[in-house]
Amino acid sequence: MLNHDLLITNATLLANPADGHLQEKAYLAIANGAIAGIGKMDDLPVRLEAERIIDASGKLVLPGLVNCHSHGAMTLFRGLADDLELMIWLNEHIFPAEGRLVDAHMVYWCSKLAAAEMIMGGTTTVADAYFHEDAAARAYCEAGMRTVAAQGIIDFPAPGVPDPTHNIQAAAEFITAWQGKNPLLTPALFCHSPYTCSPETLQRAKKLARETGSLFFIHLAETHDEATRIKEQHGHTPVSLLHDLGLLDEKTICVHCVWLEEGDIELLRKTGAKVVTCPESNMKLGSGIAPLAELLGVGVVVGLGTDGCASNNDLDLFQEMGSCARLHKVAAHEPTRLPGLTLLNMATDMGAEVLGLAGQTGRLAVGLRADCIIIDHQQPHLTPFHNPETLVYAGRVSDVSTVIIDGRVVMQDKRILSFDLDETLDEVRKLAKRVRAGG
Amino acid sequence: MLNHDLLITNATLLANPADGHLQEKAYLAIANGAIAGIGKMDDLPVRLEAERIIDASGKLVLPGLVNCHSHGAMTLFRGLADDLELMIWLNEHIFPAEGRLVDAHMVYWCSKLAAAEMIMGGTTTVADAYFHEDAAARAYCEAGMRTVAAQGIIDFPAPGVPDPTHNIQAAAEFITAWQGKNPLLTPALFCHSPYTCSPETLQRAKKLARETGSLFFIHLAETHDEATRIKEQHGHTPVSLLHDLGLLDEKTICVHCVWLEEGDIELLRKTGAKVVTCPESNMKLGSGIAPLAELLGVGVVVGLGTDGCASNNDLDLFQEMGSCARLHKVAAHEPTRLPGLTLLNMATDMGAEVLGLAGQTGRLAVGLRADCIIIDHQQPHLTPFHNPETLVYAGRVSDVSTVIIDGRVVMQDKRILSFDLDETLDEVRKLAKRVRAGG
Numbered sequence: 086m087l088n089h090d091l092l093i094t095n096a097t098l099l100a101n102p103a104d105g106h107l108q109e110k111a112y113l114a115i116a117n118g119a120i121a122g123i124g125k126m127d128d129l130p131v132r133l134e135a136e137r138i139i140d141a142s143g144k145l146v147l148p149g150l151v152n153c154h155s156h157g158a159m160t161l162f163r164g165l166a167d168d169l170e171l172m173i174w175l176n177e178h179i180f181p182a183e184g185r186l187v188d189a190h191m192v193y194w195c196s197k198l199a200a201a202e203m204i205m206g207g208t209t210t211v212a213d214a215y216f217h218e219d220a221a222a223r224a225y226c227e228a229g230m231r232t233v234a235a236q237g238i239i240d241f242p243a244p245g246v247p248d249p250t251h252n253i254q255a256a257a258e259f260i261t262a263w264q265g266k267n268p269l270l271t272p273a274l275f276c277h278s279p280y281t282c283s284p285e286t287l288q289r290a291k292k293l294a295r296e297t298g299s300l301f302f303i304h305l306a307e308t309h310d311e312a313t314r315i316k317e318q319h320g321h322t323p324v325s326l327l328h329d330l331g332l333l334d335e336k337t338i339c340v341h342c343v344w345l346e347e348g349d350i351e352l353l354r355k356t357g358a359k360v361v362t363c364p365e366s367n368m369k370l371g372s373g374i375a376p377l378a379e380l381l382g383v384g385v386v387v388g389l390g391t392d393g394c395a396s397n398n399d400l401d402l403f404q405e406m407g408s409c410a411r412l413h414k415v416a417a418h419e420p421t422r423l424p425g426l427t428l429l430n431m432a433t434d435m436g437a438e439v440l441g442l443a444g445q446t447g448r449l450a451v452g453l454r455a456d457c458i459i460i461d462h463q464q465p466h467l468t469p470f471h472n473p474e475t476l477v478y479a480g481r482v483s484d485v486s487t488v489i490i491d492g493r494v495v496m497q498d499k500r501i502l503s504f505d506l507d508e509t510l511d512e513v514r515k516l517a518k519r520v521r522a523g524g
Numbered sequence: 525m526l527n528h529d530l531l532i533t534n535a536t537l538l539a540n541p542a543d544g545h546l547q548e549k550a551y552l553a554i555a556n557g558a559i560a561g562i563g564k565m566d567d568l569p570v571r572l573e574a575e576r577i578i579d580a581s582g583k584l585v586l587p588g589l590v591n592c593h594s595h596g597a598m599t600l601f602r603g604l605a606d607d608l609e610l611m612i613w614l615n616e617h618i619f620p621a622e623g624r625l626v627d628a629h630m631v632y633w634c635s636k637l638a639a640a641e642m643i644m645g646g647t648t649t650v651a652d653a654y655f656h657e658d659a660a661a662r663a664y665c666e667a668g669m670r671t672v673a674a675q676g677i678i679d680f681p682a683p684g685v686p687d688p689t690h691n692i693q694a695a696a697e698f699i700t701a702w703q704g705k706n707p708l709l710t711p712a713l714f715c716h717s718p719y720t721c722s723p724e725t726l727q728r729a730k731k732l733a734r735e736t737g738s739l740f741f742i743h744l745a746e747t748h749d750e751a752t753r754i755k756e757q758h759g760h761t762p763v764s765l766l767h768d769l770g771l772l773d774e775k776t777i778c779v780h781c782v783w784l785e786e787g788d789i790e791l792l793r794k795t796g797a798k799v800v801t802c803p804e805s806n807m808k809l810g811s812g813i814a815p816l817a818e819l820l821g822v823g824v825v826v827g828l829g830t831d832g833c834a835s836n837n838d839l840d841l842f843q844e845m846g847s848c849a850r851l852h853k854v855a856a857h858e859p860t861r862l863p864g865l866t867l868l869n870m871a872t873d874m875g876a877e878v879l880g881l882a883g884q885t886g887r888l889a890v891g892l893r894a895d896c897i898i899i900d901h902q903q904p905h906l907t908p909f910h911n912p913e914t915l916v917y918a919g920r921v922s923d924v925s926t927v928i929i930d931g932r933v934v935m936q937d938k939r940i941l942s943f944d945l946d947e948t949l950d951e952v953r954k955l956a957k958r959v960r961a962g963g
Contacts, residue, residue, distance in 0.1 A: 160907070160908075161908065163907075163908060163910070163914065163918060164908070164909070164910045164911055164913055164914035164917060164918065165910050167863070167864050167911070167913045167917060168849075168859060168860055168863035168864060168913070169859060169860065170859060170860060171859060174859070198904055198907060201904040202904040202905045205904060205905075206905075309857070365846075365850060367854060368850035368851065368853055368854040369849070369850050369853055369854075369859065369917065370853070370859050371853040371854055371856065371857045371858045371859040371861070372854070372857075373854065373857060374854060394918075397917070397918075398914060398917035398918040399905045399917070399918040400905070401905070401918075401920075404843060404846075407804075407843075408847060408850070410607075410808070411804060411807035411808050411847070412807065412851070412854070414807055414808055414809070414810040415806060415807040415808075415810055415811070415812065415813060415851070417810065418748070418810045418811075418812060419810050420607060420608060420609060420610060420613070420808065420809050420810040421607055421608065421609060422810070424606070424607035425606050425607060463949070465637055465640040465641040465644060465945070465948075465949065466641045466644075466645075466838045466839070466840065466921075468599070468602075468637060468949055468952055468953065468956070469599075469600065469602060469603070469952065469953065469956030469959065470603070471602070471603045471604050471956070471959070471960065472603055472606075474603055474606045474607070475602065475603035475837060478603060478606060478808065478836070478837040478838070479602060479603065479833075479836075479837040479838040479840075481840075481920065481921070481922060482905075482920070482922075483920060483921075483922030506904070509904075510902070510904065510907055513907055513908065514907065514908065516908075517907070517908030517910070520908065520910070521910065
């Protein structure tokens with residue numbers, strides 16, 4: 086009786102990374118894309134049969150990681166301009182390159198490259214935000230990733246939206262086109278920032294988000310310069326500006342939140358707004374250090390994001406976990422800050438909660454969608470493996486051998502099965518030549 | 525005419541990482557463990573033949589990385605006790621575990637595991653410092669690594685030196701036993717710190733170092749607590765205490781140097797003392813941030829170290845480069861700080877200079893020893909590869925495919941050839957069971 090699609094046997098299970106509990110010699114059964122059973126091998130129902138069995142002897146199985154903020158298509162600009170002042174970086178390198186090169190073709194292929202990098206690194210869910218997001222959505226769907234795809238909104242001519250007065254309309258069309266189209270994809274909105282979107286634009290976008298039940302992402306309080314400018318213009322901190330405009334609620338996701346003042350954390354807490362931190366990007370750009378311990382301390386839900394490859398320069402959530410924990414320890418001179426399990430939680434279950442996917446992904450439990458990864462922890466750099474925190478402080482994306490999303494094996498033994506990786510690499514390399522060619 | 529032992533063809537060469545220059549379609553010829561020729565494939569001498577050829581088409585070849593500070597045997601304590609206050613971590617976990625478990629057998633196998641991890645991550649030279657260093661030296665020699673092995677000196681009963689009044693004598697015996705024994709191994713001394721070694725011990729050790737022409741390592745100014753304590757006891761900063769005792773010279777290597785005061789940097793500069801920074805360890809333990817830009821700015825020679833696995837928790841110099849660059853950018857709110865090429869320099873050529881090996885390793889040039897690594901940069905997370913800084917911000921140890929040390933291929937296509945990795949893993953796992961068994 087083949088009553089299951091996939092059965093993972095003999096695994097060491099880390100079903101809920103936040104609690105750090107390792108269950109030895111366990112099985113995980115998957116049917117119709119969902120987790121249908123979890124238990125000890127000894128208790129494996131005799132009648133449980135499956136079309137396919139993966140023996141995970143000597144391996145760890147845990148929920149797939151959740152990347153709460155990225156601009157996948159920016160893989161093309163990886164390492165294009167490192168070690169520069171933020172405004173020189175943006176105005177002389179990134180914006181001109183984007184203006185010259187970003188179209189639907191570029192967004193499709195470079196997002197697909199991002200999908201490859203993320204899948205290979207154990208990320209099963211991504212919140213992506215860019216322009217031509219329709220092309221990104223197609224790429225992620227073809228890659229088989231669970232995706233929140235957010236169409237960019239900005240008050241300047243942008244790729245795909247040359248007339249900024251149409252920016253809300255373009256976003257509305259994106260939402261309409263994708264809502265209910267693919268069970269793995271949730272369309273959303275991404276207002277670039279409070280300094281590139283007027284209060285009217287922000288309010289119109291949030292109105293659209295509310296009408297369509299969509300998530301509303303925004304870069305917020307990323308740099309000291311931004312915080313200063315917003316205060317001068319509006320007499321508010323970036324967070325209190327959003328609150329004043331009526332934009333903060335449980336479906337508003339504030340990315341960065343580095344420069345918060347007294348009162349901002351309370352506004353985020355009481356409105357239920359979510360926060361995403363991108364520590365490596367904030368570090369590389371010299372932006373600053375978000376008050377994560379304080380946010381987490383009052384119960385704000387915080388996810389982890391890699392940001393885009395122009396400022397990171399990769400999409401590596403393992404390294405992001407380690408960097409985040411270490412950064413906050415040294416900044417506070419306090420080694421107990423942000424313990425390893427907190428990072429594992431942010432990268433899985435709490436990340437899913439940020440994206441409104443808490444009932445679907447982020448942990449391994451019967452009834453949740455089957456998003457899980459298999460890790461080979463028998464390697465030199467993970468030996469001995471005294472506890473799961475070792476994944477945060479010594480784990481690497483290259484330790485991931487197999488990735489399952491919504492019950493589908495998208496990578497096995499480090500080979501991507503859901504799409505043609507070589508074709509993607511070839512297409513991106515062609516585009517990269519154009520990056521170098523254009524001064 | 526087989527006039528060369530090994531010829532690497534069709535490589536993209538990064539001969540001197542500090543200058544960032546990539547030479548396409550190049551060859552590297554190796555004879556008798558040294559680099560015998562470098563050039564363009566077009567200029568490859570017709571008569572140049574080699575016993576063995578490695579085709580590096582589509583791959584990068586660069587000097588092997590130099591880890592300037594580690595305690596290899598502490599791989600056994602990887603992840604044993606994370607996220608704890610420093611003194612609780614040391615006194616309740618690390619010291620008791622060391623007291624119970626460290627013997628020559630443990631040091632041999634756990635150093636060998638460290639060698640495996642380092643070789644697999646492209647590290648070809650290590651400066652190791654521990655007790656029972658004779659066993660560590662044997663392990664590294666068998667692994668085929670270029671090694672500076674420093675015997676630990678401390679004014680307490682230590683593994684292998686139960687009577688601390690014999691600590692200098694034990695170190696002297698170690699130096700005598702190893703000087704001139706193996707061309708890849710340089711014996712040295714490691715005084716644990718100015719708070720665990722008396723001024724007399726420090727001076728006796730440095731006298732021995734001078735008499736034998738050896739390097740003198742010391743943990744210095746690592747924590748605020750140490751700096752405060754030394755000041756109370758001696759009326760000096762840790763650096764000025766060492767200077768006052770006559771210990772600072774070009775063969776003294778000060779590890780950490782986090783808590784420096786005005787005048788300390790000038791003392792290090794004018795004496796020619798070397799500095800090693802271990803940013804990830806300093807971050808994880810919450811110790812602080814070394815003034816690297818200031819040190820480098822006045823010309824102090826600074827190397828990069830991973831420290832031991834109890835506080836890092838791996839021996840990954842790629843991640844160490846990225847973490848170091850990002851940490852200093854965010855700490856200064858200055859994205860131009862510690863550019864990528866500076867990190868590549870610290871991890872190769874400048875690291876070799878710290879260890880007195882500048883004429884031997886750290887770059888690829890005719891006459892130097894042949895320590896080089898081959899990196900596969902055709903992977904998703906390194907695509908596009910616009911410039912060598914990408915190695916710092918997105919490179920991973922798992923990108924290293926082949927490692928050559930002193931002309932010997934110690935790893936090829938990710939398989940260690942110089943020793944039996946599985947045997948090593950088995951032995952360390954047996955020891956790890958004893959770690960867990962002992963409360």
